[in-house]
Amino acid sequence: HHDDEIGMLVRSYNRNQQMSQRHLTEEHDLLTALDNHQFAIWLQPQVNMQTREVVSAEVLLRMKQPDGSWTLPDDLIPRIENCGLIFTIGNWVLEESCRVLARWQSQGITMPLCVNISAHQLLHEEMGSSLLELLARYRIQPGMLILEVTESHRIDDPKKAVSVLRPLRKAGVRIALDDFGMGYASLRHLHHLKALPVDALKLDKSFVDGLPEDHAMAGVIIGMAKTLGLKLVAEGIENQAQCDWLLKEGVTVAQGYLFSRALTLKEFDAQYLSATHQ
Ligand code: C2E
Numbered sequence: 001h002h003d004d005e006i007g008m009l010v011r012s013y014n015r016n017q018q019m020s021q022r023h024l025t026e027e028h029d030l031l032t033a034l035d036n037h038q039f040a041i042w043l044q045p046q047v048n049m050q051t052r053e054v055v056s057a058e059v060l061l062r063m064k065q066p067d068g069s070w071t072l073p074d075d076l077i078p079r080i081e082n083c084g085l086i087f088t089i090g091n092w093v094l095e096e097s098c099r100v101l102a103r104w105q106s107q108g109i110t111m112p113l114c115v116n117i118s119a120h121q122l123l124h125e126e127m128g129s130s131l132l133e134l135l136a137r138y139r140i141q142p143g144m145l146i147l148e149v150t151e152s153h154r155i156d157d158p159k160k161a162v163s164v165l166r167p168l169r170k171a172g173v174r175i176a177l178d179d180f181g182m183g184y185a186s187l188r189h190l191h192h193l194k195a196l197p198v199d200a201l202k203l204d205k206s207f208v209d210g211l212p213e214d215h216a217m218a219g220v221i222i223g224m225a226k227t228l229g230l231k232l233v234a235e236g237i238e239n240q241a242q243c244d245w246l247l248k249e250g251v252t253v254a255q256g257y258l259f260s261r262a263l264t265l266k267e268f269d270a271q272y273l274s275a276t277h278q
Pocket residue numbers: 044059060061072077090093116117118150178179205235236237238255256257258262
């Protein structure tokens with residue numbers, strides 16, 4: 001019996017060793033990739049569906065693959081989270097975004113950027129101060145940076161989230177809850193979220209996919225945004241019927257393949273910001 005327990009302990013010790021070894025290799029590989037410029041940020045336009053004008057853009061992380069393509073493997077963000085690099089890589093994304101905003105500002109272009117921030121990243125103790133430092137260093141004008149908080153249902157300490165978000169919001173950062181409506185185990189979570197200082201909700205693609213026929217969830221979330229006085233941005237619009245239904249419900253800003261896929265910085269500038277298109 002005693003031997004069993006020792007055996008179990010040894011096995012669990014070995015498992016932990018293997019796991020931390022895997023994390024170390026993964027951490028090393030990801031940091032090397034970052035050093036070797038194998039990460040990039042791409043931009044997906046957010047458009048006014050009535051005028052088709054671009055009003056802002058979402059920053060999406062891409063990684064160069066062995067075949068030369070730039071994609072975001074489904075497991076990349078979870079892998080980054082698991083080996084503890086989400087704060088480091090997330091800050092790189094934020095700094096690249098500020099760099100773009102500063103360049104646009106110097107060219108007289110006013111185009112806000114939405115950056116994804118995982119709940120875990122948001123609750124990192126240095127998140128607030130490091131972002132405030134970036135905003136100051138790049139002299140970012142108020143309202144130009146929007147944080148899309150992903151996996152917000154995993155915010156188990158709303159008080160802490162509020163203490164991070166308040167000063168950021170004071171500094172002109174706007175806050176949106178991403179994938180709103182996904183993964184909420186109970187209404188209690190929604191109640192917590194009501195306490196967060198946020199400006200907008202993002203209607204997840206999974207609620208847009210079935211439009212216009214299957215509109216129950218989309219209707220609820222649009223109703224909540226109205227009740228709470230929040231802006232709403234819809235994502236994943238692929239056809240005109242979805243666009244029409246959303247417009248009818250009063251949603252005007254959206255992103256999706258119907259308008260554009262994510263573009264490289266160069267492509268985005270050329271298509272939406274070059275003089276001939278202004
Ligand atoms: P998300 O925030 O829900 O981002 C929207 C995803 O939907 C993006 O996938 C985008 O390329 C894709 N998409 C947009 N429009 C359409 C459409 O019309 N049809 C279809 N089929 N797809 C569309 P992507 O770039 O693969 O990103 C996946 C997720 O990874 C994002 O989901 C976001 O949660 C996360 N992510 C991306 N970049 C970052 C980042 O820098 N930091 C963090 N923490 N998460 C990120």
